[in-house]
Amino acid sequence: MEAANNNSLTVEIGADGSIVVHGDIDIAGGPTLEAAILSLENTQQVVIDLGDVSFIDSSGLRSLLGASRRAQARKSSVILRSVGPEVTRLLQITGTSDQFAIESSRD
Amino acid sequence: MEAANNNSLTVEIGADGSIVVHGDIDIAGGPTLEAAILSLENTQQVVIDLGDVSFIDSSGLRSLLGASRRAQARKSSVILRSVGPEVTRLLQITGTSDQFAIESSRD
Amino acid sequence: MTELGLIGPVEIRVPPDPSLSRVLRLAASGMASLAGFTIDEIEDIKIAVSEVLLALIEHGSGNPVEVQFESDDHSFKLRGRSFADNFDIEHPDLVLCRSVLAGVCDSHTIDHVDNQAHIWAEVTHKTIE
Amino acid sequence: MTELGLIGPVEIRVPPDPSLSRVLRLAASGMASLAGFTIDEIEDIKIAVSEVLLALIEHGSGNPVEVQFESDDHSFKLRGRSFADNFDIEHPDLVLCRSVLAGVCDSHTIDHVDNQAHIWAEVTHKTIE
Numbered sequence A, B: 001m002e003a004a005n006n007n008s009l010t011v012e013i014g015a016d017g018s019i020v021v022h023g024d025i026d027i028a029g030g031p032t033l034e035a036a037i038l039s040l041e042n043t044q045q046v047v048i049d050l051g052d053v054s055f056i057d058s059s060g061l062r063s064l065l066g067a068s069r070r071a072q073a074r075k076s077s078v079i080l081r082s083v084g085p086e087v088t089r090l091l092q093i094t095g096t097s098d099q100f101a102i103e104s105s106r107d
Numbered sequence C, D: 001m002t003e004l005g006l007i008g009p010v011e012i013r014v015p016p017d018p019s020l021s022r023v024l025r026l027a028a029s030g031m032a033s034l035a036g037f038t039i040d041e042i043e044d045i046k047i048a049v050s051e052v053l054l055a056l057i058e059h060g061s062g063n064p065v066e067v068q069f070e071s072d073d074h075s076f077k078l079r080g081r082s083f084a085d086n087f088d089i090e091h092p093d094l095v096l097c098r099s100v101l102a103g104v105c106d107s108h109t110i111d112h113v114d115n116q117a118h119i120w121a122e123v124t125h126k127t128i129e
């Protein structure tokens, strides 16, 4: 059993170094995701697996956009994997889809 | 698409005349279930299928107990089918299991 | 041992509308799940919320109902209140409601003071050390 | 044509704790689902609730946040407010928040009057006649 973290998001590092996100990327979960990205981004390509994410708001998007900006400064990019309809919709609403490399989407 | 009924419970009559309940048997849903029981109980054995019920509170239990009392007055009984753990627990807490004929339970 | 999160208090005021019972259960179970309660404890909390609301709606005077949820390091506490001229604590329906509360909560009280019906209930977290 | 249920108002007061965002979304989506909103509309309502809360928590003054949900026959309305000495409506983060609100809501307003930050938003039900 996990200890409570008052948080609706957990992050795991996949075998290939991808950041696998579970839960809601909101004002509570965004900082956890951001910390995971910061801990990895200087040594490897940032790949974020969103296969288990069905909610994101502007605070979550801010974490992703910050990572994208830093990646671009390093002449790299942020790869989003298994992007669900909720994330796709928020990227479209805010016109920020082109800030990311979308590896794959799901329904 | 169904019209909204502000209600977390719907009731269907099965092919065998059983009352198939979907949703929560609470203060909002109890009356819907009660109306279904009242419309059938004078012409047939009352069988209530709880296979899709995962919540019940004391107001829902009251509807079931009322049906049981009326059935006993007719020298009949109320049969509960596919009883889940939440209903089982409420029957145990309140010591009312013996007011019903439990046809089958599920985990 | 699992530790609980401190969450709340969350204060919710609703009209005496039975259909809101489910909404209050959703809010309470979301809080309890964040706080680290087990699935069985969350089931008990949902029942307690339902009992508090139905007691205040069915036996109150049609006034709005206020509930308050709070999780601390060892329990989930809920309070409910509503202004009510009469509130018959011995009514048979309330007796059933109390027996359910007694079954799912570690402690609870129901009273009627100064034209206000008031219910307090607590579900304790069973830690396995 | 689908008809909506009239539900609420549900008034919720919470401490400025980010983890409660999910609890408020659960309450709002439970209400919207009872009222008859479609799944896509409920997704929009959840995003709107999140944006209202994060604007008031991140840009407020650490005071409790009050939100109010109400569904009438054609829309889901939400309001949020918090006492805040400063509330910079032009802050870049709030600009992103507003652009999301503009995308998911049919109308919204954000203002800061008498030391109170206030957000109002409405998601309309698209009836198919």
Ligand SMILES: Nc1ncnc2c1ncn2[C@@H]1O[C@H](COP(=O)(O)OP(=O)(O)O)[C@@H](O)[C@H]1O
Binding pocket: C011, C012, C066, C067, C068, C079, C080, C081, C118, C119
């Ligand atoms: N018994 C109760 N049940 C539910 N909510 C309560 C109860 N008592 C207080 N609250 C909530 O907590 C808030 C603050 O409580 P309190 O300081 O006691 O206020 P009041 O002076 O109005 O009783 C109230 O706005 C109310 O929403």
Ligand SMILES: Nc1ncnc2c1ncn2[C@@H]1O[C@H](COP(=O)(O)OP(=O)(O)O)[C@@H](O)[C@H]1O
Binding pocket: D011, D012, D066, D067, D068, D079, D080, D081, D118, D119
């Ligand atoms: N802008 C708002 N955002 C969220 N909740 C609100 C807002 N305005 C009012 N409410 C809620 O509705 C209730 C009644 O509102 P109102 O009569 O305007 O009270 P007040 O005089 O305190 O502003 C308040 O207790 C509050 O919880």
